[in-house]
Amino acid sequence: MAVADNMAKSEQLLATILKSLADDKAEDIVQIDLRGKTAIGDYMVICSGRSTRQVTSIAEKLAQTVKDEFGRTAKTEGKDVGDWVLIDTGDVIVHVFRPEVRDFYQLEKMWLSGEQAAAPTH
Template sequence: MATAADTSTSDALLATILKSLSDDKAEDVVQIDLRGKTEIGDYMVVCSGRSTRQVSAISEKLAQTIKDTYGRTARVEGKDAGDWVLIDTGDVIVHVFRPEVREFYQLEKMWQPVSGPGAAAG
């Protein structure tokens, strides 16, 4: 169970990440609250960059911002390809996609609540 201190740290980290993404012109930023749903982290952030170069630049700058601000080294995967970069900060997992790749995987839909006529009966 997360303590109040843990939650405030992940909230501060999330705010830093969202600011960095905004500063670097990331598009279609979606934040997903994972608390109580999974142990992988407190939040997931999904966003897009317009090109492989921008996706790589956004993720590189974000990893450096996390290191400079929190003294944490974020794990970064996929930066060389620039299609889909995963930045794992521990409390917040960030996915930076090229728009076509994001549309193909539709990652954020996995974490959204299921409701409406097409919902599976549980």
């Protein structure tokens, strides 16, 4: 039962994160199911913002939303620069990139198989 409860919370958290990103006009949102692949979390979400200001804003609002709705303090890294911000909510790891930085690192290719990598959502 505890595993099912944890997965339900993880799914709720993911849905809230995806809604927050969409509301803040994040682009090319990709979600990756990490269950069974790694212990770092259940999901990874990768998205882009058009500028350093938008990347930082998306990250700040997302961290606040997670705190308000789930009582979790998300760990963030990279907010000072705004090229790539990592938001670790525990069950879901979120990467918010400027498009050029995202293209350079290509995180999706590390975690997705071929058919999934070609299907970003907006």
